[in-house]
Amino acid sequence: MTFMPDKETEELSILYANRSAALNHLQQYEDVLEDIRKCISLGYPRHLRYKVFERRARTLLVLKRNQEAISAFQDTITALDEANKFDKEKRQKMRTDSKLMLEILNKGLTLAGNPKDPEPLKRKPPKPKLPGKNNREYPAASDAIQIDYEESRGRFATATRDIKVGEMLLVEKPHSGVLLAEYSKTHCQHCFVKCPILVPCPKCPNVIFCSEKCLEAAQKSYHAYECHIVPLLWKSGCSVTCFIALRMITQNKKEYFTKIVSELDSKSSGVYKTDDYKNIYNLVSHEDKRTKQDFLHRTQMAAFLVKLLEVSGYFEGKPRSKPVDFDEIKSMAVDDKHKNDLALFGGLILKNLQVLQFNAHEVFELQCPRPKPGKNIIKHTGKSVFLAGAVFPTLALFNHSCEPSVVRYFCGPYIIIRAVKNINKGEEVSENYGPIFTTVPKEKRQAELKEQYWFDCNCIPCKDNWPTYQEMTENYMRFK
Numbered sequence: 001m002t003f004m005p006d007k008e009t010e011e012l013s014i015l016y017a018n019r020s021a022a023l024n025h026l027q028q029y030e031d032v033l034e035d036i037r038k039c040i041s042l043g044y045p046r047h048l049r050y051k052v053f054e055r056r057a058r059t060l061l062v063l064k065r066n067q068e069a070i071s072a073f074q075d076t077i078t079a080l081d082e083a084n085k086f087d088k089e090k091r092q093k094m095r096t097d098s099k100l101m102l103e104i105l106n107k108g109l110t111l112a113g114n115p116k117d118p119e120p121l122k123r124k125p126p127k128p129k130l131p132g133k134n135n136r137e138y139p140a141a142s143d144a145i146q147i148d149y150e151e152s153r154g155r156f157a158t159a160t161r162d163i164k165v166g167e168m169l170l171v172e173k174p175h176s177g178v179l180l181a182e183y184s185k186t187h188c189q190h191c192f193v194k195c196p197i198l199v200p201c202p203k204c205p206n207v208i209f210c211s212e213k214c215l216e217a218a219q220k221s222y223h224a225y226e227c228h229i230v231p232l233l234w235k236s237g238c239s240v241t242c243f244i245a246l247r248m249i250t251q252n253k254k255e256y257f258t259k260i261v262s263e264l265d266s267k268s269s270g271v272y273k274t275d276d277y278k279n280i281y282n283l284v285s286h287e288d289k290r291t292k293q294d295f296l297h298r299t300q301m302a303a304f305l306v307k308l309l310e311v312s313g314y315f316e317g318k319p320r321s322k323p324v325d326f327d328e329i330k331s332m333a334v335d336d337k338h339k340n341d342l343a344l345f346g347g348l349i350l351k352n353l354q355v356l357q358f359n360a361h362e363v364f365e366l367q368c369p370r371p372k373p374g375k376n377i378i379k380h381t382g383k384s385v386f387l388a389g390a391v392f393p394t395l396a397l398f399n400h401s402c403e404p405s406v407v408r409y410f411c412g413p414y415i416i417i418r419a420v421k422n423i424n425k426g427e428e429v430s431e432n433y434g435p436i437f438t439t440v441p442k443e444k445r446q447a448e449l450k451e452q453y454w455f456d457c458n459c460i461p462c463k464d465n466w467p468t469y470q471e472m473t474e475n476y477m478r479f480k
């Protein structure tokens with residue numbers, strides 16, 4: 001991929017016009033209209049406009065948006081007057097064809113009583129919403145959830161009333177999330193959806209976005225600083241978790257952190273908001289149980305990441321304008337003027353790395369093959385594909401059970417939690433961190449949870465030694 005021409009240039013308008021022709025061949029009609037809108041707003045040359053206006057008119061006809069097609073054909077006729085470099089005969093033919101289409105359309109619409117055009121299709125799914133009332137203290141969760149605390153297991157969710165199977169209990173956007181490198185040219189860096197047509201960053205060839213809106217949101221926060229350091233991060237081989245630890249910083253300005261740093265250790269009061277870094281900072285990190293080796297390892301990673309932050313221009317609030325390489329990082333002397341920033345942000349990144357170890361989630365996309373035309377037997381061949389890593393601060397308060405009460409899935413960047421069984425008032429509402437009692441034997445589950453999450457699982461299937469499906473005999477099923 002090469003660089004995009006700078007924003008708002010004639011060159012870019014020509015690029016959009018040409019892409020609209022390609023999209024037309026691919027029958028991606030809504031995208032054709034969007035590219036034509038962009039190309040006109042960027043000042044596409046007047047003597048060429050008849051081409052895109054005519055393409056717009058014909059696209060609108062396909063979409064049965066006839067009222068809009070009429071004005072597009074009228075624009076085509078007007079634009080033909082300025083198409084002085086275009087073959088006179090062809091110009092005349094296009095004018096006649098457009099006039100004919102106008103006549104047909106006007107007649108048809110009058111006969112049909114001038115019906116309204118259908119609404120344009122929305123490409124992105126709407127933002128998911130909890131159907132009932134939101135919890136006042138934890139707005140990402142429903143009012144059926146409350147967060148309790150016990151010394152031995154920390155915070156956990158319980159039901160404030162009876163919950164019916166299927167009920168939606170939580171909808172949350174990530175506080176921070178990062179797409180895996182291998183999806184950076186197919187999925188939106190900002191909202192993780194697959195891009196039918198891409199909007200590249202005008203300053204780097206590293207990532208893409210699904211819309212101008214996502215590009216703008218990213219450029220206004222993390223991507224301004226990440227633009228030229230992303231390739232080095234990927235090349236370093238660091239995990240997506242390390243990248244999230246950095247993103248947790250780059251998505252806010254330096255001043256945001258210097259303002260809140262003195263309150264970070266105090267317990268939060270009031271509404272628990274997803275975008276509040278203080279809530280993330282106070283998630284479980286098991287700092288007191290870590291070994292020296294563990295700290296050394298994480299501090300080395302934090303030192304590398306904070307150096308990247310320094311070269312990105314973050315401390316000065318001036319994003320860097322060219323790519324960075326390993327040699328530049330290695331040869332950098334400690335700059336006295338950045339000493340305090342390096343200490344503060346190095347410390348925050350170190351904390352982020354610890355928190356993420358226990359609180360990050362994988363973001364999945366369900367991929368299903370296109371159904372073959374004419375075949376009406378649906379085979380369930382869809383698979384979940386690991387796309388990104390993210391931290392959802394409210395969901396991170398749910399504890400684990402090997403027989404969970406909820407299931408999670410994604411809608412763009414949002415995670416959605418629904419009950420998979422009826423849950424009684426006062427019962428714990430538990431998540432699952434990986435091993436389920438039906439398929440993984442108890443010893444293996446316990447070992448995995450201890451190694452990854454540092455706790456001894458004491459859920460009912462573990463306590464009562466429930467058998468896996470394979471261990472259940474027919475008799476067992478019947479007697480139970």
Ligand SMILES: C[S@@+](CC[C@H](N)C(=O)[O-])C[C@H]1O[C@@H](n2cnc3c(N)ncnc32)[C@H](O)[C@@H]1O
Nearest residue numbers: 153154155284358359396397398399400453455
């Ligand atoms: C994602 S956090 C869950 C929320 C956490 N309890 C808190 O206070 O913020 C994961 C951590 O919670 C604790 N935890 C989760 N499930 C548990 C369980 N079933 N029993 C005991 N502790 C558990 C472990 O310390 C684990 O590392």
